[in-house]
Amino acid sequence: DVKVTQSSRYLVKRTGEKVFLECVQDMDHENMFWYRQDPGLGLRLIYFSYDVKMKEKGDIPEGYSVSREKKERFSLILESASTNQTSMYLCASSPQKQGLNSPLHFGNGTRLTVT
Amino acid sequence: AQSVTQLDSQVPVFEEAPVELRCNYSSSVSVYLFWYVQYPNQGLQLLLKYLSGSTLVKGINGFEAEFNKSQTSFHLRKPSVHISDTAEYFCAVSDNTGGFKTIFGAGTRLFVKA
Numbered sequence: 001d002v003k004v005t006q007s008s009r010y011l012v013k014r015t016g017e018k019v020f021l022e023c024v025q026d027m028d029h030e031n032m033f034w035y036r037q038d039p040g041l042g043l044r045l046i047y048f049s050y051d052v053k054m055k056e057k058g059d060i061p062e063g064y065s066v067s068r069e070k071k072e073r074f075s076l077i078l079e080s081a082s083t084n085q086t087s088m089y090l091c092a093s094s095p096q097k098q099g100l101n102s103p104l105h106f107g108n109g110t111r112l113t114v115t
Numbered sequence: 116a117q118s119v120t121q122l123d124s125q126v127p128v129f130e131e132a133p134v135e136l137r138c139n140y141s142s143s144v145s146v147y148l149f150w151y152v153q154y155p156n157q158g159l160q161l162l163l164k165y166l167s168g169s170t171l172v173k174g175i176n177g178f179e180a181e182f183n184k185s186q187t188s189f190h191l192r193k194p195s196v197h198i199s200d201t202a203e204y205f206c207a208v209s210d211n212t213g214g215f216k217t218i219f220g221a222g223t224r225l226f227v228k229a
Binding site: 004033035040041042043044045048058059090092101103104106107108109 | 119121124147149151156157158159160161164166205209216217218219220221222
C-alpha cells in the first residue's frame with residue numbers, strides 16, 4: 001500500500017512565522033501535490049511537482065512556496081504565515097509522470113491554525 | 116476551464132436506504148472522473164474511477180457511479196447505506212486542458228442515521 005506521511009497532524013503558528021509542512025511518500029511516485037481544504041470550497045491545488053527540483057503553480061499559489069530536493073519528499077513553505085492560511089493541508093502523490101488518469105494517494109492532512 | 120459542481124452540500128439518509136450523490140463537470144474534452152471519500156480526521160481515499168469503456172463503474176464498499184457524457188454527470192449511488200458510510204465525498208475530474216492537475220468539487224457530506 002502507498003503511504004503518504006505528513007509530519008504533523010496539528011500545528012499552531014503565529015502570524016508572520018515561517019512555516020514548513022513536510023510530506024514523504026514511500027512508493028517512488030513521480031508526482032506530488034499540495035492542496036488546501038476549506039469547508040464549502042473542497043480541495044484547491046496550491047503547487048505540484050512531477051520531478052525532483054521541478055514545481056508548478058496550482059490555482060492558489062500566492063503566499064506559498066515548495067521544495068522538492070528528493071523524489072520522496074515535498075515540502076510546503078509559508079514564508080510569512082497569515083490568519084487566512086488557517087486551513088487543512090493535504091499532500092498527495094501519484095505514479096506516472098504527468099499521468100492524468102492516475103488516482104491520487106493522500107496523507108492524513110495537517111490542520112494548521114495561524115493566530 | 117474545468118470545473119466540478121456537487122449539487123448537494125449535505126445529504127441526510129436513514130440506514131439501509133438508497134442514496135445518490137450528484138456531480139456535474141464542465142470540460143470540452145475527454146475526461147477522467149473520480150470519486151473520493153474522506154472519513155473523519157483522515158485524508159481522502161479513492162472510491163472509484165472512470166477512465167474509459169463501460170459507463171457504469173463499480174467501486175469499493177458497494178458504491179457505483181455512472182458516467183453520462185451528454186449530461187456531463189458522474190453521479191455516485193449506493194442501494195443500501197450503512198452507518199459506517201457517514202463521511203464526506205468528493206467528485207474530481209482531470210483532463211488535458213488545464214495543465215496537469217485534478218480539480219475537486221466542494222464535497223457532499225453524507226450523514227447516515229439509524
